[in-house]
Amino acid sequence: MNQTKLRIHTWPEKILKTSSREVAEVTDDIRSKLDEMVILMGLNKGLGLAANQAGLDLRLVVIEFEDKIFKLVNPKIVKSEGSIKITEGCLSFPDIDIEIKRFNKVWVEALDETGQPLVIEADDILAVIFQHDIDHINGIPFIYRISFWQKLKIIPKLNRVKKATKDALRK
Numbered sequence: 001m002n003q004t005k006l007r008i009h010t011w012p013e014k015i016l017k018t019s020s021r022e023v024a025e026v027t028d029d030i031r032s033k034l035d036e037m038v039i040l041m042g043l044n045k046g047l048g049l050a051a052n053q054a055g056l057d058l059r060l061v062v063i064e065f066e067d068k069i070f071k072l073v074n075p076k077i078v079k080s081e082g083s084i085k086i087t088e089g090c091l092s093f094p095d096i097d098i099e100i101k102r103f104n105k106v107w108v109e110a111l112d113e114t115g116q117p118l119v120i121e122a123d124d125i126l127a128v129i130f131q132h133d134i135d136h137i138n139g140i141p142f143i144y145r146i147s148f149w150q151k152l153k154i155i156p157k158l159n160r161v162k163k164a165t166k167d168a169l170r171k
């Protein structure tokens, strides 16, 4: 399988501002959605993708980092420590990069694609990817994490993204 019917949803589509539904059971349907998300992430060269970015109202996150692919169901951060500040991009905000302060280390609880519970310990960039994508399924895009002054600076770019989204939806 190397195609998908899913598309990347971009700012300000409503699903990006909405907290996603908990997955009740890890079924074949959920597994195929996770696979489609991995394809969509790969096609767009992303490091992580949350289901609502793909238009799905489900608590699913996929991450590809250093040749390892995570397919997570109902992920949540259960513990965190330290701090790190790096520049982040987001497939839902093309061409916008912003520096965000986050935890340097997180512990994430989730179900894997077979429905087994797992705990992942992540630090540095991987910790940031987890926080960015778990924020997504909570309806918190990264622009909600920046200061007023940072936001002022990206307003022209943000307006371009809004316009492109509007134009694409009109088609």
Ligand SMILES: [Zn+2]
Binding pocket: 089, 090, 091, 092, 132, 136
């Ligand atoms: Zn994102």
